[in-house]
Structure formats: structure tokens, C-alpha cells
Amino acid sequence: MNLALIGLASSGKTTLLKALAAGHLPHAGSPNEPAVAVVKVPDERLDKLAALVQAKKTTYLELRIYDFPSFSVGKKGPPPQLLGSLATNDLLVHVVRAFHDDSVPHPLESVDPARDIAAMDLELILADLGIVERRIERLTTEMRSLPAGARGAQEREMTLLRRLKAALEDEKPIRSLGLGADDKTLLGGFNLLTLKPMLTVLNVDEADAGRADELEARFRAQSGLDSAVVGLAAKAEADVAELPLEEAVEFRSELGLPEETAAARLLREAVSLLGLITFFTAGQQDAHAWSVPAGTPAVTAAGRIHSDIERGFIRAEVVGWQELLTAGSHAEAKKRGVLRVEGKTYEVKDGHVINVLFNV
Ligand SMILES: Nc1nc2c(ncn2[C@@H]2O[C@H](COP(=O)(O)OP(=O)(O)OP(=O)(O)O)[C@@H](O)[C@H]2O)c(=O)[nH]1
Numbered sequence: 001m002n003l004a005l006i007g008l009a010s011s012g013k014t015t016l017l018k019a020l021a022a023g024h025l026p027h028a029g030s031p032n033e034p035a036v037a038v039v040k041v042p043d044e045r046l047d048k049l050a051a052l053v054q055a056k057k058t059t060y061l062e063l064r065i066y067d068f069p070s071f072s073v074g075k076k077g078p079p080p081q082l083l084g085s086l087a088t089n090d091l092l093v094h095v096v097r098a099f100h101d102d103s104v105p106h107p108l109e110s111v112d113p114a115r116d117i118a119a120m121d122l123e124l125i126l127a128d129l130g131i132v133e134r135r136i137e138r139l140t141t142e143m144r145s146l147p148a149g150a151r152g153a154q155e156r157e158m159t160l161l162r163r164l165k166a167a168l169e170d171e172k173p174i175r176s177l178g179l180g181a182d183d184k185t186l187l188g189g190f191n192l193l194t195l196k197p198m199l200t201v202l203n204v205d206e207a208d209a210g211r212a213d214e215l216e217a218r219f220r221a222q223s224g225l226d227s228a229v230v231g232l233a234a235k236a237e238a239d240v241a242e243l244p245l246e247e248a249v250e251f252r253s254e255l256g257l258p259e260e261t262a263a264a265r266l267l268r269e270a271v272s273l274l275g276l277i278t279f280f281t282a283g284q285q286d287a288h289a290w291s292v293p294a295g296t297p298a299v300t301a302a303g304r305i306h307s308d309i310e311r312g313f314i315r316a317e318v319v320g321w322q323e324l325l326t327a328g329s330h331a332e333a334k335k336r337g338v339l340r341v342e343g344k345t346y347e348v349k350d351g352h353v354i355n356v357l358f359n360v
């Protein structure tokens with residue numbers, strides 16, 4: 001899964017990427033390619049499972065995060081190739097400046113997160129409107145060349161496109177329409193940016209880092225923003241991310257930063273916005289976190305681990321991570337009746353530890 005950090009100049013994108021990459025320098029980009037870092041998603045559940053089974057290795061979920069060049073908004077707007085490469089990402093993370101620092105100029109000359117969010121949304125909405133209008137034009141021509149009785153699919157698409165156009169003209173992102181899976185499939189090839197899930201990061205002053213959740217809630221109420229918001233102090237988080245673990249813990253409390261790192265919170269939120277659930281396999285060789293779309297049946301989830309396991313699937317032993325920890329072992333979990341045996345169609349849930357019995 002790919003995440004794109006977007007935002008106005010100097011909103012803190014690069015600083016945030018450093019915080020997320022926890023001290024590892026991201027691969028530098030070139031003028032045409034954004035810098036990228038592959039980031040492990042911290043997960044305490046997995047840490048505890050790994051300790052329980054004394055796993056030799058722990059494998060976290062990984063997300064690829066791109067640090068996009070800043071967006072210009074207003075008259076000029078972002079260049080088309082920038083919008084084009086954004087479209088290959090699964091989640092847009094809008095980094096919005098809420099920090100005050102006279103030594104860092106703001107491209108719109110004042111700190112006003114609500115205005116910046118609206119400006120960014122509008123650029124993305126205009127880009128999508130262009131795509132939708134061009135598609136409507138092409139489809140209209142196509143329909144003219146078809147006999148009236150043979151336009152079913154085209155008419156269905158046209159109805160959907162008109163609905164999108166109306167929403168976009170009303171300055172609403174397409175994601176706000178709550179489209180069903182069929183409609184989303186139909187739109188799959190169009191690279192619509194406002195159809196993608198979006199996470200807004202409020203980059204607050206270091207002094208406010210300890211009450212980021214309060215600021216988040218207040219901001220959401222004031223701005224009427226309905227998408228996900230995470231408040232964090234990117235610079236302080238990036239500085240602390242450079243430190244060894246024990247010092248980092250000490251520094252966090254000294255600086256009044258929340259105990260959980262901004263990286264952990266943001267990445268957890270990202271996984272959930274992507275519609276993914278996390279399940280685990282806990283073997284002595286490897287305690288491993290896997291992600292699948294919510295609603296995935298056990299047999300398909302098994303295929304994430306290995307295609308042989310999917311092919312030879314017999315049944316899955318399933319237990320909640322907390323239940324397994326409380327029981328202390330798979331055998332004890334079985335005795336207590338908290339370990340269930342499930343078949344191919346069983347829907348895997350977030351936090352499940354799974355052992356697939358298979359035969360190839
Ligand atoms: N005081 C303060 N400064 C910050 C914070 N986050 C970023 N900065 C500073 O703001 C400046 C710009 O930050 P960057 O992370 O480079 O911003 P950017 O969005 O990557 O900027 P561009 O790539 O130029 O668009 C740097 O000097 C940062 O140190 C913050 O939370 N507080």
C-alpha cells in the first residue's frame with residue numbers, strides 16, 4: 001500500500017516523513033520523483049505475541065510513503081504530472097500547518113489550517129472534475145454510435161458520472177458520496193483523487209503536542225471536516241525519532257509528547273482508512289503481521305501467507321491475540337475453548353492469530 005504526503009510548501013511533509021521513518025533517512029527524491037520511505041507499522045499486539053512465542057523474527061506491516069513536492073494552489077494549481085503520479089497512491093495524507101514559527105514563511109502568509117484544507121480539497125476537486133467532464137464527453141460520442149437498445153452499460157456509467165459531476169461542482173469530494181463497491185469498480189481506471197481515502201494531519205506547535213487529541217476534536221468541530229484528522233508535532237516527533245528507544249521515552253515525557261508516537265497513531269489510522277484489518281501468525285521462526293481488506297475469507301487470507309496454503313487449505317485455528325496472551329499458549333487456549341476451528345469462508349477479524357492447517 002502506498003501513501004502520499006501532500007500539502008502546501010513548508011507544511012512539514014519532509015519532517016513528518018522523518019518522524020514516520022523513525023530515524024532512517026528516506027531515499028532522496030529527484031525533481032521528478034518524490035522521496036520515499038518504507039515504514040514499518042508499529043504494533044504492540046505483535047510485539048507481545050512475538051515475546052510469548054519467543055519468535056526469532058518479528059515482521060511488521062509495511063507501508064510505502066511518498067513525500068510529494070509541495071502543491072501550489074490558486075491560479076496556477078499543481079502540474080498535471082504531479083496529479084497523475086498522486087493517482088497511483090492508495091491514501092492521501094494532507095499535512096496542514098498549524099504550527100507558528102516566524103522563521104518559516106507560509107506560502108499563503110498566515111497560519112490558517114481550515115483555509116489550507118479547503119484550498120487543497122478544491123485543487124483535487126477541480127482535477128477530478130476535469131477527468132469526469134472529459135469522460136462524459138467521450139461517452140456521449142460513444143453512445144451516439146450505438147443503437148438505442150445497446151447502451152445499457154454506457155447509460156449506467158453516465159448516470160454515475162453525472163452524479164459525480166454534480167457533487168464536484170458543489171465542491172464535494174467524491175469520497176463523501178459513499179459509493180458502493182460496484183460503482184467504485186466502474187470508476188477504477190479513472191484515477192479520481194477525491195475518491196481516495198484522505199487523512200488530514202494537523203501539524204501543531206510543540207507546546208500543544210500533549211493535547212493534540214483535544215485540538216483535533218476542536219478543529220473537527222470548527223471546520224466541519226468529516227474525514228480523519230490526526231494532530232501531531234512533526235518537528236518534535238522527528239527529533240525524538242532519532243534517539244535510541246530508552247532516551248526517546250524519557251524525552252517524550254520531558255517534552256510533554258503523548259506516550260504513543262505520532263508514527264504509531266498515524267499509521268494505525270492509515271491502515272484503518274485503507275479498509276484493512278491486521279491478522280497475525282505467531283510461529284517460533286517468525287511472528288508476522290499481515291493485512292487484508294476487511295471481510296476477507298480465511299482461505300484468501302491464507303493466500304497472503306503463501307499460495308500453497310491457500311490451495312491446500314483444510315481449516316484454520318483462530319484465536320484473538322488477547323485471548324492467546326491470557327491463555328499463554330495455543331494448547332491452553334484450546335483447552336479453554338477460546339481457540340476456534342473455522343472453515344474456508346470464515347471472515348478473518350482484526351487482531352486474530354491464525355494457524356492454517358493445509359495439505360499440498
Ligand atoms: N516550529 C516548527 N517547525 C516545523 C514543524 N514542522 C516543520 N517545521 C519546520 O518547517 C520547515 C519546513 O518543514 P519541511 O518538513 O521541510 O516542510 P515540507 O512540507 O517538506 O516543505 P516543502 O518540501 O518545501 O514543501 C522546516 O524548517 C521545519 O523544521 C513544527 O511542527 N514546528
Ligand SMILES: [Mg+2]
Pocket residue numbers: 013014015067
Ligand atoms: Mg519537503
